[in-house]
Amino acid sequence: MILQATTELIESDGLAGVSAREIARKIEYSPGTLYNAFRNLDDVILTLEARMLDELQARLEGIPLDGNPQSDLQRIGETYVAFSSDNAQLWNLLFQHQIPNSEPIPDWYRAKLDGLTQRLEVALAPLLVNAKPTEANRAASVLWAGVHGIASLSTAEKLTNITKESAALLVSDLISHYLDGMSHRLANGRS
Amino acid sequence: MILQATTELIESDGLAGVSAREIARKIEYSPGTLYNAFRNLDDVILTLEARMLDELQARLEGIPLDGNPQSDLQRIGETYVAFSSDNAQLWNLLFQHQIPNSEPIPDWYRAKLDGLTQRLEVALAPLLVNAKPTEANRAASVLWAGVHGIASLSTAEKLTNITKESAALLVSDLISHYLDGMSHRLANGRS
DNA sequence: AAGCAATATGGGACGGCGTTCAGAACACAC
DNA sequence: GTGTGTTCTGAACGCCGTCCCATATTGCTT
Numbered sequence: 001m002i003l004q005a006t007t008e009l010i011e012s013d014g015l016a017g018v019s020a021r022e023i024a025r026k027i028e029y030s031p032g033t034l035y036n037a038f039r040n041l042d043d044v045i046l047t048l049e050a051r052m053l054d055e056l057q058a059r060l061e062g063i064p065l066d067g068n069p070q071s072d073l074q075r076i077g078e079t080y081v082a083f084s085s086d087n088a089q090l091w092n093l094l095f096q097h098q099i100p101n102s103e104p105i106p107d108w109y110r111a112k113l114d115g116l117t118q119r120l121e122v123a124l125a126p127l128l129v130n131a132k133p134t135e136a137n138r139a140a141s142v143l144w145a146g147v148h149g150i151a152s153l154s155t156a157e158k159l160t161n162i163t164k165e166s167a168a169l170l171v172s173d174l175i176s177h178y179l180d181g182m183s184h185r186l187a188n189g190r191s
Numbered sequence: 192m193i194l195q196a197t198t199e200l201i202e203s204d205g206l207a208g209v210s211a212r213e214i215a216r217k218i219e220y221s222p223g224t225l226y227n228a229f230r231n232l233d234d235v236i237l238t239l240e241a242r243m244l245d246e247l248q249a250r251l252e253g254i255p256l257d258g259n260p261q262s263d264l265q266r267i268g269e270t271y272v273a274f275s276s277d278n279a280q281l282w283n284l285l286f287q288h289q290i291p292n293s294e295p296i297p298d299w300y301r302a303k304l305d306g307l308t309q310r311l312e313v314a315l316a317p318l319l320v321n322a323k324p325t326e327a328n329r330a331a332s333v334l335w336a337g338v339h340g341i342a343s344l345s346t347a348e349k350l351t352n353i354t355k356e357s358a359a360l361l362v363s364d365l366i367s368h369y370l371d372g373m374s375h376r377l378a379n380g381r382s
Numbered sequence: 383a384a385g386c387a388a389t390a391t392g393g394g395a396c397g398g399c400g401t402t403c404a405g406a407a408c409a410c411a412c
Numbered sequence: 413g414t415g416t417g418t419t420c421t422g423a424a425c426g427c428c429g430t431c432c433c434a435t436a437t438t439g440c441t442t
Contacts, residue, residue: 016291020400030421041400095286095347100207105349114351141352142365149340150333156286160305161332174333174369181368184375211429221392232429
């Protein structure tokens with residue numbers, strides 16, 4: 001299958017190693033055949049991203065939540081970091097692969113990304129019983145972006161401080177401090 | 192100059208709009224001439240990234256610190272977000288442009304990225320008077336990665352929750368909660 | 383001012399790319 | 413065997429990054 005071959009190319013050489021001709025060579029078909037199955041190369045890669053997002057989503061949904069925000073979110077963070085580090089090259093697709101301006105980002109793709117924060121909102125709920133929905137949304141977004149920043153910096157290997165080994169530690173630190181800040185604020189009655 | 196033309200191309204069409212021939216057309220030279228000034232196209236883009244990092248660094252260093260971590264870090268976060276959003280397309284280079292595996296990331300490039308967290312460590316210092324240096328480092332890394340995650344998700348426009356408008360708000364929320372968590376922990380004598 | 387070495391430039395060439403498309407090959411109903 | 417619908421090939425187009433070398437331009441020495 002085309003997707004299988006493309007995955008292997010990405011895992012060995014990253015996005016730069018992918019080309020329509022190279023995929024064709026790998027599956028021993030001619031380049032033209034690719035265009036029967038996919039609209040173009042971007043379509044192949046987008047499909048691959050979608051599969052990856054679905055798998056991450058499935059893993060997040062498989063985490064049992066026990067109602068304790070600290071431990072629940074720690075587990076979510078661990079899962080997230082483990083996934084991104086196990087699939088580092090594929091993971092980097094999310095940032096490196098930009099759809100050309102001509103055709104906009106499909107809605108289902110956005111929806112998949114947005115959907116990833118839902119699990120966070122559920123886990124955060126106990127801390128936000130009498131907060132406005134926009135605040136729950138905001139807290140989830142902040143945590144998601146933070147975890148995401150750590151995961152992406154670690155897979156991209158651009159910061160010496162943030163390695164694959166330290167990512168889990170940093171995520172744990174982020175979550176515990178942020179939640180401490182929230183509950184502290186909650187106890188003192190500040191918004 | 193070559194860099195000027197390349198900057199314009201990136202600002203209008205992103206990294207995908209950049210090609211050696213297009214730059215040459217823009218400056219009305221032939222493509223071959225590019226290779227007298229730069230080793231190759233990656234070199235041009237790397238130089239552009241370096242300039243951008245230097246400018247961000249300069250802005251961060253221009254922020255006066257008054258010794259109050261909350262307000263100091265808020266100002267740093269604001270500056271960071273404002274910069275990334277004002278230079279969104281250039282900013283995205285940091286993630287989209289990956290050096291081919293053949294030649295490794297130059298040390299000075301890493302050093303520039305690592306240097307960006309220094310200002311954070313200084314601003315955090317009052318909260319960490321009797322903490323181990325690794326903890327200061329960790330807190331700075333976490334905050335940096337978090338701010339960075341928010342900034343990159345907003346410039347990439349991939350999350351509907353995280354827009355250029357909301358980025359500053361989210362960064363402020365992250366910093367204030369995280370620091371609350373730190374001082375709370377400090378007051379209670381926990382690690 | 384003239385000559386010469388050093389450097390910069392133009393433009394063609396090479397191999398590779400994404401994508402298209404006319405026609406060959408194939409599978410299968412009648 | 414003929415016809416029909418699908419799938420595949422392979423050449424073609426216009427790009428790309430990069431290299432190379434004949435030519436033009438510059439700067440310096442005499």
